[in-house]
Amino acid sequence: MSQNTGTDRRVNFAQEEPMTMGEKISHRMDQFKEMVSSGCCSCASRCPSVAIVLVLALVVLGILAAIPLTLMLTSSAEKMSTDSTDLSPYSIRHPKHWPKTDKIQFDDLGGISMTALFPPNVTTCPGFGFACTGKVHMVIPSSRRCDGIKDCEDGSDEANCKECQSVFSCLAVPGEEDSKKKKSKKTKVQPTLRCLTAEKLCDGVEECPDGSDEAVCTSTCSKDQFKCSANNVCLPLSAKCDGVRDCSDGSDEKDCNKCQKGAHKCGKQCVKASQVCDGVAQCADRSDEKQCDCKTCSGSDKALCDDGTCIMRSQVCDGKNDCSNGMDEEDCPGSCNIETVSKKQKLVTCAGEIYTEAQVCSGEKECEKACSKCHPKLAFSCPVSGDKPEKCIKREKVCDGVADCSDGSDEKNCTPQKECGGNQFTCDRKCIEVSRRCDGVWDCLDKSDEKDCQQCPPGSIRCAADKKCLPSYTRCNGVAECSDGSDEQKCTCEECLGAHPDTYMCSESNRCLKRDEVCSPYSMCPNATYTDKAYCAALVLKNAGRFPY
Structure with missing residues (x-):
């Protein structure tokens, strides 16, 4: 008998037949x-x-x-x-979603967000106003919606009106009011209206389907109406003193003691609601542009300051203070921190521009009666009117053949060039005292009196490369007078905007340029930053009428 070990034990299974391809697929x-x-x-x-x-x-x-x-x-x-500069034609306005209008295009800059260049205390009031259906990037103020005047190119601001801000309205579709009453018994459905201004009434053209705009022409008006004296048009009493000239002779807007329908009172005149908080001052004291909010200062071309002042969006970062404390110029391209400098420098406004008193009194900027006294060395004083000189002019304008003072005093007692003596320096058109040679003040129009100087007096600027003496006010004024540009290098904020408010401070180069010359059209700043380029891009598009608002 043989002995079997565990390793010798085998269990034999019946061998399965291999599946066909179809069976495998069916199984899977x-x-x-x-x-x-x-x-x-x-x-x-x-x-x-x-x-x-x-x-x-x-x-x-x-x-x-x-x-x-x-x-x-x-x-x-x-x-x-x-x-594409404007993507709005590809968009459809949705009542819950408002368009973002701050992207502009300029060569290789791509989309520039203009809100990134906006001061922190100024807003564009996104989400307020009415976005035109055809061009959603264009937002008009709420006060211009359904006022009888088409502000959108497609007239969408005057479509689907349920309430009019104009003096007259009629049904846009005849019988619409009756049909809507039948359809809705529980809720009152307002009909669609056509809004008309007074000039559309009694003009011989039927604007309303039922001709009611021509039916108001009557010689007798009801108690709640008044008649324009120039024509037989009866208007509601609410049309008087609303700032809108409804009567052709303007009799409805004369001698107003109180204004209606959101109009603002300026003396005895009323500013209509659509012009209140529209960014453009109609009143001399600008009171119609104060105490505004986003509802009243709405619109893609408007901007609202924290103090409630409504300004045009183009006024933001333009180098001029339009909001209180100049908040519309804070952190703008070309600006710098000059709070401490501004306190030292006295600013004066001349012809809408802001200059330092030093600029005006040195004759660098001419402004009438802005100085109590002209700079004794740098400027010539035109005749005094009252307790102030008429104006201060540069000494180089004295005896130049052109009368700059009203009495021509700057052209009196002049020595002709051909009569210059030995103790005088010959200019292009006149003679000056030798003592004025190389004194840091331009007396000659061709500036020849300040050339080839071995030394310059204290308080002036010396160009080492040119051996020229420059007036002190030319330092960092945005114009390179030295051939090597040394008079415009390493400028501080105080030397630039502190002394010359009309300049642009480049972001990183310590260089300032004339604000109206910094873009030609690209930024002239050395090593221009993205902000410098964006400023010029926006300026080019605005001047070309291609700005997105």
Whole structure:
């Protein structure tokens, strides 16, 4: 008897026949069907395996087909945003979503966000006003909606009006009011109105479908109406003193003691509601542009200061203070921190421009009766009127053949060039005392009296490369007088904007340029930063009428 070990024991299984390709596919489909029915959808157990696989295949094919379509749409959108200044024609205004209008295009700068260049205490009031349907980037103030005047190019601001701000209104569709009453018994549905200004009334043209705009022409008015004296038009009493000249002779706006319908009172005149908080002062004291909010100062071309002053958006960062404390010029391109400097320098306003008193009294900027006394060395004093000189002019304008003073005193007692003596210096047109040679003041129009100087007096500037003496006020005024530009290098904020408010301080180069010359059209700043470029880009588009608002 033989002895069997554990290793010798064998269990033999019947060999399975290999499955065909069709059986393998059918087996896999059944496995997938079981997985779907047990995992997420029990009803799948009643469906054929082939149907489930076909549905899955269609889903996969749909995903694969969506990938190239998505890439095509994305590239098209990128192309439109790169090549087009205004993308609004591709958008449709939604009542809950307001357009972002601050992207502009300029060569390789791409989209520049102008709000990034805005001062912190100034807002553009996004979300307020009415966005034109045809051009959603254009937002008009709420006070101009349904006022009888088309402000949007497509007239959408005068469409679908339920209430008019104009003096007259009529049904836009005849019988609409009756039909809407029948449809809505519980809630009152307002009909669509057509808003008309007074000039459209009694003009011989029927603007209203029912002709009611021509039916107001009568010689007898009711108690709640008044008649224009120039024509037979009866208007509601609420049209008097609303700032809108409804009567052709303006009789409805004369001698107003009180203004109506949101109008603002200036003396005995009323400023209409659409001009209150519109960024343009109608009153001499600018009171119509104060105490504004985002509702009244709405519109894509408006800006609101923290103090409630409404200004035009183009006035922001233009180098002039339009808001109190100059908040519209804070942190703007070309600005710098000059709070301490501003306290030292006395500023004067001349012809709408702001200058330092030193600029005016040295004759660098001519302004009448702005100085109590002209600079004794740098300027010539025109005749005194009252307790102040008429104005201060540069000494180089004295005896130049042109009378700059009203009495011509700057052209009196002049020695002609041909009569210059030995103790005089010959200029291009006149003679000056030798003592004025190389004194740091230009007396000659060609500035020849300050050339080839061995030394310059204290308080003046010496160009080492040119051996020229320059007046002290030329330091960092935005104009390079020295051939090597040394008079415009390493400028501080105090030397630049502190002494010359009409200059632009470059972001990182310690260089200032004349604000009206910094863009030609690209930024002239050395090593111009993105902010410097964005400032010039916005200026070019605004001047070209392509600004997005």
